[in-house]
Amino acid sequence: MDRAQQLSEFLKARRARLRPEEAGTESFGGRRRVPGLRREELALLAGVSVDYYTRLEQGRARNVSPDVLDAVAAALRLDADERTHLHNLAKPARTRRRPARPQQVGPEMRQALQALAGVPAYIIGRRLDILAWNEPARLLIADFPSLPAAERNMARLVFLDESAKDLYPDWEAKARDTVANLRLDAGRHPEDPQLAVLMGELSLGSVEFRRLWADHHVRGKTRGRKRFAHPRVGELTLDYVAMRAPDDPDMTMMIYSAPPGSEAVISLQLLVGLSASATPGVPDHPAGRVRQM
Template identity: 55%
Template sequence: MDQRAELSEFLRSRRARLKPEDVGLPDFGRHRRVPGLRREELAQLAGVSVAYYTRLEQGNGRNVSTEVLDAIARALQLSDAESDHLTHLAKPTPKKRRAARPQRLRAGIQQLMDAMEGVPAYVVGRRTDILGGNRLARALLGDFLSLPAAERNTARLIFLDPNSKDLYVDWDIKACEVVSYLRLDAGLFPDDPLLSSLVGELSVKSDEFRGLWAAHHVKDKGHGTKRLQHPLVGELTLSYETLRLPDDLEQCLVTFHAEPGSPSQESLRLLASWGTDAEVRTPRG
């Protein structure tokens, strides 16, 4: 991916979402040809010259200091994930070319997931590739391990498998999150040809992906709640946790659990009792 273009588009998109009143600047009612802060307003807030900021927004991040990037991040009110993304775009390092190496799931992690009875669990790596999972995760989300290796990818399933919109009650939120994860990877691994190929394919085949990709949202994986509409047990509300694996920080273990005593917990138990029968009948999502 073109790192200069990525930096330029990211800064413009973050500047466009702010209004003068959002950052404590007066708005004198002057007509604005484009939404958001002007370059000179952002430069004023960051304490840099307009010419300096303009060069950066044009994709020229050479020799920019960490202090200046931090000041611009504060002025743009970036989240921690967005601030890190800005740094990766402006100051790329050679180590990020590691993305070309194969991803492998350690056998011990698969054994751990298999031992987690009653807890759906799977591991996701770079590019949202699904590297492994236990039986209950496949019963809940679809038997992703039955797919060819190249298709075991969350983004592909969300945007190219029509069943995903039936499975995720809040599909729009899930879709935005997945694209945000890919954006983060694009900043970390700009030379990953498989990531570029995936983004290109999804941009061609999905209008929804193309629109979300252009928005430059960035978010890291974390924790929260998901609502699923399962074809066998109905709607479930599940909490999820994302844990980075200590020996490979590019891999994350994702687990789901239901509130104790809730209908969702009972539905999850029922799904677990059906085992492989549920896997076969679940749509891929």
């Protein structure tokens, strides 16, 4: 993936998102031919020359200082994830390292995962690959063991799995978050060849993915609430929290739990009961039927 092109498209998208009245530049006047701020307005807000900002937005600036990037981020009103993404994209290629060898989930992480037998939990890595899971997660999201290793990927499940829209009643929000997570990963590892292959498959296989990718939305995995429509325990709304592995910033454990006193408490207990009685190797959930490309 071309770093300079990513940087250019991201800055243009964020500049188009910011309205002149929000930035206090509506008094500049003149007919606007583009949505959002003009380049000269953004440059003024960031305290840099128009020529310099133009070169930055075109991906032609070299060795951009962190202070300049922070000034541009402030002018664009970027949040913390977007600011990190901007810094990643602006790093010189020679300072970047290709992703390390395939990620391995250590015994401590696996032990913690299995100890969470009462709630769905799984470990996600680079490119949103699903690296490990417990039984409740298998029953809730997808029958991971039945999938080829290359297809155990959250983005592939969301956009190429025919049952994803049934599993996630708020599929549009889930899809948008998935793309935002993937774009943040792309900023950290733009030279990852496996990511390029994944992007190609998603772009060819999903119109929705192409539409959302063009928005340049960026968001890290933190915490939130997700609705599921499970075929055996019904609809349940669960809170989730993302816990990053201490020795690998690209590995995160996702843990789902039911809000205290909610109806989801009973549904989750039913799901855990299913996991206790599940027969290994026998799918209990229709999810995981990924379309072959």
